[in-house]
Amino acid sequence: MIIVKRLYHYLKQEYAFALAIPALLWQIIFLYIPLIFVIGKALYAGNNAISGTWLLCVCDWVHARIIFRSLVMSVMVASVCLLIAYPVAYYLALRIQRGKNIFLFLLTLPFWTNFLVQIYAWVFIVEQHGIINTLLLHLHIIKEPIHILHTKFIIGLVMVYSYLPFMIIPLFLVLEKFDKRLLEAAADLGATRLQALFRVTVPLTLAGMRTGFLLVMVPVFGDYAICTVLGGGKYLFVGPLIAEYFLVAHDMTTGAAFLLISLLILLAAMGIISIGIKALERKWV
Amino acid sequence: MNRTIPYLLPLYTVAIYLFLYLPILVLILFSFNASGSSYQWNGFTMHWYYELLSSHELWHVLKNTVIVASMSAALSVIMSILFVYYGSMLGLLRCMPLFLGVVALPDIMIAVSLLTLFMAWNVNLGFITLIVGHTLLGLGFAVPLIATRFGVLDRYLLEAAMDLGATQGQILLRVIIPLLFPSLITAFLLVFMVSLDDFLIAFFCSSSSTQTLSLYVFSLIRSGSSPLINALSTLILAASSLLVLIYLLLQHKGKS
Amino acid sequence: MKSIRLEGITKYYRNEPVLKDVHLTIESGSFFTLLGPSGSGKTTLLRLIAGFEKVDAGRIFLDDQDITDLPAHQRKINTVFQHYALFPHLNVFENVAFGLRIKGLPERIIEQRVMRILKAVHLENHVFKNIAQLSGGQQQRIALSRAIVNEPEVLLLDEPLAALDLSLRERMLVELIELQEQFKTTFIYVTHDQLEALAVSHQMAIMNHQGHIEQIGFPKKIYEFPVSTFVAQFVGSTNLIEGTIITQDGNTYLQAPHLPPIEVTYDEQTNGMTVWLNLRPEKIAISKKPMQGFSNSLHGTVEAILYHGCSTVYRIVLAHNVRLQVFEQNEEHFPRETIEHHDQVYVYWQKENASVLKR
Numbered sequence: 001m002i003i004v005k006r007l008y009h010y011l012k013q014e015y016a017f018a019l020a021i022p023a024l025l026w027q028i029i030f031l032y033i034p035l036i037f038v039i040g041k042a043l044y045a046g047n048n049a050i051s052g053t054w055l056l057c058v059c060d061w062v063h064a065r066i067i068f069r070s071l072v073m074s075v076m077v078a079s080v081c082l083l084i085a086y087p088v089a090y091y092l093a094l095r096i097q098r099g100k101n102i103f104l105f106l107l108t109l110p111f112w113t114n115f116l117v118q119i120y121a122w123v124f125i126v127e128q129h130g131i132i133n134t135l136l137l138h139l140h141i142i143k144e145p146i147h148i149l150h151t152k153f154i155i156g157l158v159m160v161y162s163y164l165p166f167m168i169i170p171l172f173l174v175l176e177k178f179d180k181r182l183l184e185a186a187a188d189l190g191a192t193r194l195q196a197l198f199r200v201t202v203p204l205t206l207a208g209m210r211t212g213f214l215l216v217m218v219p220v221f222g223d224y225a226i227c228t229v230l231g232g233g234k235y236l237f238v239g240p241l242i243a244e245y246f247l248v249a250h251d252m253t254t255g256a257a258f259l260l261i262s263l264l265i266l267l268a269a270m271g272i273i274s275i276g277i278k279a280l281e282r283k284w285v
Numbered sequence: 286m287n288r289t290i291p292y293l294l295p296l297y298t299v300a301i302y303l304f305l306y307l308p309i310l311v312l313i314l315f316s317f318n319a320s321g322s323s324y325q326w327n328g329f330t331m332h333w334y335y336e337l338l339s340s341h342e343l344w345h346v347l348k349n350t351v352i353v354a355s356m357s358a359a360l361s362v363i364m365s366i367l368f369v370y371y372g373s374m375l376g377l378l379r380c381m382p383l384f385l386g387v388v389a390l391p392d393i394m395i396a397v398s399l400l401t402l403f404m405a406w407n408v409n410l411g412f413i414t415l416i417v418g419h420t421l422l423g424l425g426f427a428v429p430l431i432a433t434r435f436g437v438l439d440r441y442l443l444e445a446a447m448d449l450g451a452t453q454g455q456i457l458l459r460v461i462i463p464l465l466f467p468s469l470i471t472a473f474l475l476v477f478m479v480s481l482d483d484f485l486i487a488f489f490c491s492s493s494s495t496q497t498l499s500l501y502v503f504s505l506i507r508s509g510s511s512p513l514i515n516a517l518s519t520l521i522l523a524a525s526s527l528l529v530l531i532y533l534l535l536q537h538k539g540k541s
Numbered sequence: 542m543k544s545i546r547l548e549g550i551t552k553y554y555r556n557e558p559v560l561k562d563v564h565l566t567i568e569s570g571s572f573f574t575l576l577g578p579s580g581s582g583k584t585t586l587l588r589l590i591a592g593f594e595k596v597d598a599g600r601i602f603l604d605d606q607d608i609t610d611l612p613a614h615q616r617k618i619n620t621v622f623q624h625y626a627l628f629p630h631l632n633v634f635e636n637v638a639f640g641l642r643i644k645g646l647p648e649r650i651i652e653q654r655v656m657r658i659l660k661a662v663h664l665e666n667h668v669f670k671n672i673a674q675l676s677g678g679q680q681q682r683i684a685l686s687r688a689i690v691n692e693p694e695v696l697l698l699d700e701p702l703a704a705l706d707l708s709l710r711e712r713m714l715v716e717l718i719e720l721q722e723q724f725k726t727t728f729i730y731v732t733h734d735q736l737e738a739l740a741v742s743h744q745m746a747i748m749n750h751q752g753h754i755e756q757i758g759f760p761k762k763i764y765e766f767p768v769s770t771f772v773a774q775f776v777g778s779t780n781l782i783e784g785t786i787i788t789q790d791g792n793t794y795l796q797a798p799h800l801p802p803i804e805v806t807y808d809e810q811t812n813g814m815t816v817w818l819n820l821r822p823e824k825i826a827i828s829k830k831p832m833q834g835f836s837n838s839l840h841g842t843v844e845a846i847l848y849h850g851c852s853t854v855y856r857i858v859l860a861h862n863v864r865l866q867v868f869e870q871n872e873e874h875f876p877r878e879t880i881e882h883h884d885q886v887y888v889y890w891q892k893e894n895a896s897v898l899k900r
Contacts, residue, residue: 016375023368024380026364030399031387034398034402092298095294109526110309113309114499115483117518161304161308164305229506
């Protein structure tokens with residue numbers, strides 16, 4: 001009781017602190033502590049021993065292959081997004097005189113519709129009786145409906161579709177701040193437009209590219225919905241496997257171990273890419 | 286460089302716009318298809334919309350979704366402004382990077398951690414757990430947004446209010462909140478939309494009685510496509526667009 | 542209205558002392574100015590009195606009440622900010638009424654007091670306007686009203702006229718003086734504009750770059766009898782001639798290198814230390830012909846002439862690199878004597894119109 005009274009008096013005096021702290025506490029209690037808890041579950045096997053499950057998990061070829069698959073997918077999707085988004089962001093930021101923000105808004109509007117709706121739109125288009133097949137059959141280009149659904153290709157495509165804005169916006173922001181007079185200087189010094197692009201614009205926008213790349217990598221790596229709906233369970237990625245462990249098999253320990261390894265590998269990959277781009281920046285800028 | 290190059294960029298941009306809009310436009314178009322299967326156009330109809338709007342299940346899901354989204358948004362905004370204002374005085378703003386965790390980590394890991402927590406505490410999954418999760422996400426968006434807008438406030442205004450006798454609480458209510466009002470609404474809308482859009486947290490942390498829109502669409506997709514889903518998608522599209530428009534208008538007003 | 546007393550005020554900013562051991566008493570009901578160059582700590586001093594910053598050492602008294610530890614919102618002191626700090630989300634009326642609403646005064650009284658002050662500053666027709674629609678001068682008056690309407694014991698003004706153009710500034714100065722006389726509030730005014738300070742103040746304090754108060758006193762006293770070369774140069778312009786004091790035949794002279802002895806009225810001991818002659822330009826007469834009846838007369842060449850319409854400033858070279866500025870009022874349409882570049886001239890002054898400064 002005394003503790004409660006003391007706490008009450010402390011809070012009344014330090015009411016500013018008491019009002020400010022809930023937001024922080026929320027993050028700590030509901031994100032960081034559970035995360036540590038999960039990591040703990042992965043490593044701790046009771047009796048102060050490092051869990052054998054974790055080691056097994058690390059050495060398991062199946063798990064490694066799944067993580068690798070997700071990693072490759074996220075890097076590829078991020079790279080494709082980068083290649084697709086850069087010219088668009090460049091055009092919007094540097095070539096359009098008026099209404100830049102309106103065009104940007106229009107570009108990201110499809111993104112603001114519900115995530116599942118976006119996924120469904122593609123299902124509708126590429127399924128066996130969907131638009132593409134219907135059209136191709138109608139035009140007699142093919143004899144039988146082709147299987148687009150349930151391929152790695154369509155999964156990647158929809159990921160690009162869904163996460164493209166995550167790449168466009170950081171690029172746009174960086175390119176908007178880009179000093180166009182540098183291009184004039186480059187032209188003055190004899191560089192062609194293409195040379196100026198690669199020698200001036202790209203190096204100076206590496207920061208935006210890095211942000212966008214990482215912003216796309218993270219959700220793609222852990223994605224569940226796109227893989228499940230468009231993959232139809234044919235391929236296992238990190239997301240569905242984690243869901244499987246926790247919701248279906250109720251195997252918390254292995255699930256936690258798998259999550260931990262995936263997280264570590266993701267962070268490592270992000271770290272490498274981040275350092276790599278920073279090194280490029282240092283070399284070029 | 287030859288003369289085609291100048292047109293390359295704009296054409297390419299238009300192509301990308303098409304790529305982004307086409308699936309959605311197709312979706313909308315076929316929501317008016319009278320035929321039950323997707324590949325034959327049988328005539329224009331609003332039949333599917335009527336069927337949707339008379340579905341009790343849909344209204345129940347909608348109610349859940351709106352409740353969860355509003356509560357999460359309200360909680361996020363309130364906690365954010367309190368954190369930013371009082372935190373700036375106490376030097377707590379150094380802890381801002383902590384709020385970026387929700388963006389830096391994949392949603393599924395956040396969802397799984399939350400689930401583990403709730404199970405360890407023996408908490409029943411439902412409204413509360415869902416709101417907790419969405420508020421967690423919401424804070425990650427609301428705090429940086431409000432902190433930025435707070436940062437550009439004229440410090441002298443706060444001193445003037447102090448000079449005129451206002452206590453900290455009075456300054457918050459009479460000066461800061463009125464001045465930041467557009468940003469607060471913007472943050473509310475942003476968290477609302479994040480909650481609306483969320484799938485994984487809801488998937489892991491809610492019960493069958495607290496289905497949200499995303500989960501509802503997911504289950505519909507699982508049972509095979511039909512223009513019903515198209516109609517639902519169109520409605521969601523319209524509502525989201527409206528929200529985004531309001532959001533952007535407010536953001537513009539907040540900046541000027 | 543109350544008095545302010547500062548004892549031993551010290552304030553550090555990043556380990557550098559901005560104010561060191563400042564002692565100051567400001568009488569109740571007076572218009573007191575803190576004058577100094579930028580960085581002299583005058584604004585810091587004001588902010589300490591207002592309560593926006595905490596002193597590192599020393600006490601602040603409002604009459605007999607020690608307000609050093611009192612937070613800003615509890616002090617019966619109000620501030621007029623340099624850039625006004627008007628609330629953009631409130632109209633004119635609500636801005637002015639802000640402090641009164643915080644106090645929780647009844648609506649009738651608030652309206653009465655707000656309208657009274659707005660009438661006093663001639664803005665009663667702008668009551669419901671948004672402050673963005675007002676001009677700089679109008680905003681300034683609203684800032685003033687917002688502070689005064691609370692009937693504070695002391696009003697602090699932080700360079701309130703700095704953002705206005707010249708003609709507006711002069712008008713506002715007069716209005717400020719009138720307001721102060723009307724409400725009899727103690728005004729503490731901070732500025733770096735010495736002409737402004739001389740015009741409005743009952744008393745002034747001159748602060749130097751080190752955060753010390755060099756001199757406190759009436760404007761006239763400070764101008765005519767500065768205690769240091771810093772004050773002499775900062776307030777108005779002056780001529781300073783370096784030299785040593787010698788006595789000869791019962792008269793005191795300043796002996797400066799390359800110049801004949803200059804008679805001065807000075808009876809302190811200097812023991813051969815370097816002193817400065819402080820001679821204001823308007824105290825010097827200039828003529829091409831030698832004149833009788835002046836204690837000091839020197840000969841030189843006109844190096845530069847600055848014509849200001851109502852007056853002319855001449856720069857005269859006396860001997861190696863000793864220059865004097867001379868200020869002459871252009872009293873006649875057709876002056877008896879025209880002085881031009883490179884003319885040989887005589888400059889004269891009475892010894893009583895100059896002073897000697899030790900530092």
